[in-house]
Amino acid sequence: MKVHVELSLIPLGVGVSLSPYIAECERVFEKAGLRHDLHADGTTVVGEWDEVFRAVEECHRRVHDQSVPRIYSTLKVSTRTDRDQQPEERVESVRRKLAEQEGES
Amino acid sequence: MKVHVELSLIPLGVGVSLSPYIAECERVFEKAGLRHDLHADGTTVVGEWDEVFRAVEECHRRVHDQSVPRIYSTLKVSTRTDRDQQPEERVESVRRKLAEQEGES
Amino acid sequence: MKVHVELSLIPLGVGVSLSPYIAECERVFEKAGLRHDLHADGTTVVGEWDEVFRAVEECHRRVHDQSVPRIYSTLKVSTRTDRDQQPEERVESVRRKLAEQEGES
Amino acid sequence: MKVHVELSLIPLGVGVSLSPYIAECERVFEKAGLRHDLHADGTTVVGEWDEVFRAVEECHRRVHDQSVPRIYSTLKVSTRTDRDQQPEERVESVRRKLAEQEGES
Numbered sequence: 001m002k003v004h005v006e007l008s009l010i011p012l013g014v015g016v017s018l019s020p021y022i023a024e025c026e027r028v029f030e031k032a033g034l035r036h037d038l039h040a041d042g043t044t045v046v047g048e049w050d051e052v053f054r055a056v057e058e059c060h061r062r063v064h065d066q067s068v069p070r071i072y073s074t075l076k077v078s079t080r081t082d083r084d085q086q087p088e089e090r091v092e093s094v095r096r097k098l099a100e101q102e103g104e105s
Numbered sequence: 106m107k108v109h110v111e112l113s114l115i116p117l118g119v120g121v122s123l124s125p126y127i128a129e130c131e132r133v134f135e136k137a138g139l140r141h142d143l144h145a146d147g148t149t150v151v152g153e154w155d156e157v158f159r160a161v162e163e164c165h166r167r168v169h170d171q172s173v174p175r176i177y178s179t180l181k182v183s184t185r186t187d188r189d190q191q192p193e194e195r196v197e198s199v200r201r202k203l204a205e206q207e208g209e210s
Numbered sequence: 211m212k213v214h215v216e217l218s219l220i221p222l223g224v225g226v227s228l229s230p231y232i233a234e235c236e237r238v239f240e241k242a243g244l245r246h247d248l249h250a251d252g253t254t255v256v257g258e259w260d261e262v263f264r265a266v267e268e269c270h271r272r273v274h275d276q277s278v279p280r281i282y283s284t285l286k287v288s289t290r291t292d293r294d295q296q297p298e299e300r301v302e303s304v305r306r307k308l309a310e311q312e313g314e315s
Numbered sequence: 316m317k318v319h320v321e322l323s324l325i326p327l328g329v330g331v332s333l334s335p336y337i338a339e340c341e342r343v344f345e346k347a348g349l350r351h352d353l354h355a356d357g358t359t360v361v362g363e364w365d366e367v368f369r370a371v372e373e374c375h376r377r378v379h380d381q382s383v384p385r386i387y388s389t390l391k392v393s394t395r396t397d398r399d400q401q402p403e404e405r406v407e408s409v410r411r412k413l414a415e416q417e418g419e420s
């Protein structure tokens with residue numbers, strides 16, 4: 001089953017800077033050969049269910065290895081059987097709606 | 106790696122009632138032999154990473170099988186290496202703090 | 211507009227213990243006279259939109275006052291116009307589905 | 316208090332297409348004069364606490380007005396007192412970490 005996941009990882013018991021840990025996860029997704037798009041509130045990762053969640057687990061492991069005792073991640077996990085959709089299509093679809101309605105008014 | 110997950114599953118393209126789908130997931134967790142606690146905003150599931158995410162995948166599959174074309178789940182995924190913690194200990198820990206501070210005032 | 215919110219607050223830049231901060235929020239909701247139910251993954255708060263979000267803001271302020279430089283909260287925010295629903299009805303609705311299907315099999 | 320919010324709105328009881336509703340919210344944020352950045356998993360909105368949550372409420376109202384009986388939004392709500400940070404700085408900070416480490420290896 002294909003899955004679209006947005007991962008936001010929060011390490012606890014360390015400082016306020018999240019970027020070293022998020023960078024670590026980016027490298028995990030890159031090595032796993034998974035499409036991943038970083039944005040201000042997380043990383044969008046798409047792929048087969050098993051591969052994606054194995055990569056997320058690897059990401060937790062590596063962050064723990066950086067002396068992080070506790071991790072709290074929020075994941076949005078989306079699956080659909082009606083059709084295949086790429087992350088950028090979601091954004092384009094909204095932009096199209098906005099353009100149409102501007103044209104109407 | 107042990108994981109504590111809170112799953113909130115939202116089926117799209119069906120009615121406003123979520124309970125038939127959440128019930129389906131409860132059965133999946135029950136059959137998988139995973140500890141699961143239902144509350145008003147989701148289900149807390151604890152267990153080994155692989156088993157928990159295999160069960161969540163099975164839950165998505167079964168909900169799709171009930172003619173749901175699109176699913177949007179929110180997961181809070183928590184791991185810790187410092188110690189083992191049961192879900193009820195989280196609540197007790199807060200209640201203890203509240204009781205202590207009442208005692209102080 | 212009535213709103214049902216699940217709040218999970220994560221303080222950054224402090225230790226791994228979340229309970230002192232969650233206890234602070236419990237007190238804020240209590241003082242605000244809002245119904246609030248603590249569970250292992252957050253607190254369910256119900257009430258009028260303005261009151262609930264004013265209380266969540268107050269909760270962020272008080273946690274910052276406890277020398278927390280950065281806070282990351284996850285909120286599930288639910289509104290419905292079809293009918294009024296109490297938090298416990300959500301759980302009962304799932305339990306009823308589970309009982310019905312056991313009866314059928 | 317300044318707040319950084321990521322909003323992901325899910326309408327229930329309608330079809331699988333989310334874009335008309337997300338477009339409605341984009342217009343609300345635009346009219347409110349709030350900075351908003353659309354991505355594949357939600358919209359990042361930054362501004363003063365009251366203004367942001369008033370806009371999110373308006374967004375829920377307008378989506379209900381489009382015959383949506385139930386809405387389920389996930390919000391990530393971030394505040395910090397140590398310094399001001401723009402959404403793009405979060406991404407740049409991770410990219411810098413990735414570049415540094417590549418340089419090291």
